[in-house]
Amino acid sequence: MKFSTTGLFSAALVATFFFTGCKPSGSAGGDTIKIGEFASLTGTEATFGISSHEGTLMAIEEINAAGGLLGKKLELLTEDDQSKAGEAATVVNKLISRDGVIAILGEVASSRSLEAAPICQQNKIPMISPSSTNPDVTKTGDCIFRVCFIDKFQAFVLANFATKTLQSKRIAVFTDVKSDYSKGLAKFFKEKYRDNGGEIVSELDYNGNDKDFKAQLTSIKAANPDCIFVPGYYTAAALICVQAKQLGITVPLFGGDGWESEKLTEIGGDAVEGNYFSTHYSPEVATDVSKKFVENFAKRWPGQKLDALAACGYDSALVLADAIKRAGTTDSAKVRAAIAATKDFQAVTGKISINENRDASKSAVILKVVGGKFKYLETVEP
Numbered sequence: 309m310k311f312s313t314t315g316l317f318s319a320a321l322v323a324t325f326f327f328t329g330c331k332p333s334g335s336a337g338g339d340t341i342k343i344g345e346f347a348s349l350t351g352t353e354a355t356f357g358i359s360s361h362e363g364t365l366m367a368i369e370e371i372n373a374a375g376g377l378l379g380k381k382l383e384l385l386t387e388d389d390q391s392k393a394g395e396a397a398t399v400v401n402k403l404i405s406r407d408g409v410i411a412i413l414g415e416v417a418s419s420r421s422l423e424a425a426p427i428c429q430q431n432k433i434p435m436i437s438p439s440s441t442n443p444d445v446t447k448t449g450d451c452i453f454r455v456c457f458i459d460k461f462q463a464f465v466l467a468n469f470a471t472k473t474l475q476s477k478r479i480a481v482f483t484d485v486k487s488d489y490s491k492g493l494a495k496f497f498k499e500k501y502r503d504n505g506g507e508i509v510s511e512l513d514y515n516g517n518d519k520d521f522k523a524q525l526t527s528i529k530a531a532n533p534d535c536i537f538v539p540g541y542y543t544a545a546a547l548i549c550v551q552a553k554q555l556g557i558t559v560p561l562f563g564g565d566g567w568e569s570e571k572l573t574e575i576g577g578d579a580v581e582g583n584y585f586s587t588h589y590s591p592e593v594a595t596d597v598s599k600k601f602v603e604n605f606a607k608r609w610p611g612q613k614l615d616a617l618a619a620c621g622y623d624s625a626l627v628l629a630d631a632i633k634r635a636g637t638t639d640s641a642k643v644r645a646a647i648a649a650t651k652d653f654q655a656v657t658g659k660i661s662i663n664e665n666r667d668a669s670k671s672a673v674i675l676k677v678v679g680g681k682f683k684y685l686e687t688v689e690p
Contacts, residue, residue: 351391363621463496
């Protein structure tokens with residue numbers, strides 16, 4: 309599945325000083341600047357991919373409405389990796405070799421970003437992940453970036469939240485063994501939680517495609533934890549919450565940004581009420597840039613729920629556009645260098661600076677499920 313976007317659309321959110329005044333460059337062939345995107349538009353993590361794509365597409369449309377870059381419009385070529393292992397590598401190869409994109413945006417899921425990153429690195433094509441948090445993603449090479457925090461920071465945030473806010477002293481950790489994201493987050497969480505003086509009374513695994521978790525949850529209940537950490541994705545997390553409630557488990561459950569989807573409450577119902585997760589952004593943190601983004605998102609995607617993944621997708625496109633503008637060319641090596649030099653870029657999710665590891669230094673937020681909605685609880689700075 310491929311989508312192409314070149315036309316003028318909604319009124320620009322981005323300030324005109326940011327995108328105007330660019331002179332045409334002879335370095336880009338054709339009538340447009342081709343940007344590739346790969347996302348999980350179908351399959352088990354489709355809500356992640358759709359949200360991220362909506363934010364990315366909205367940014368591209370607004371940039372084009374404001375005059376484009378280097379005298380040309382941006383053309384977004386989007387491929388669906390179907391939430392499947394192996395498919396990310398296939399579609400990214402297509403975007404580079406067939407379509408001739410000058411940069412790649414994506415993915416949300418760390419496992420699929422890890423598939424695509426070596427291909428981008430080999431071809432010297434800059435790749436910016438909107439929200440893959442596994443540290444190994446950017447370790448692939450100097451062409452691989454992200455505009456989100458990494459799992460180590462998120463895990464430390466969650467461990468401190470557990471020990472300080474939840475006053476936890478005994479915890480169970482329930483990990484998806486098929487997910488690089490889940491395993492990485494669990495590893496760093498356990499290290500920090502123990503450093504904080506907490507005891508891990510149960511460490512159990514599941515497969516993200518499982519539907520029945522009652523055997524593991526029965527064992528967890530017997531260990532008598534005061535809360536349960538579930539570093540996984542929303543479908544499994546919701547089912548785990550439902551089955552925990554059925555077994556009479558009343559302690560809080562919490563996870564990372566993989567929980568953030570409207571499907572969490574659709575699947576989990578009242579079983580997810582009062583539980584928590586960390587993520588990249590909340591519309592309730594109302595900076596001027598965020599307010600405009602919220603307003604324009606509602607106009608562009610009426611009826612769609614705005615979440616952090618849409619904001620991260622939007623930011624990934626803006627960071628790339630800013631780098632192209634500063635580079636004054638679409639030459640991939642120069643664009644790569646400009647992305648690496650990004651400092652204090654005012655994005656929707658906060659100020660973004662790319663550090664020496666090509667990761668974004670930025671804050672995290674904790675949200676609580678209240679009345680079927682995700683309510684802002686607190687912000688944690690890096």
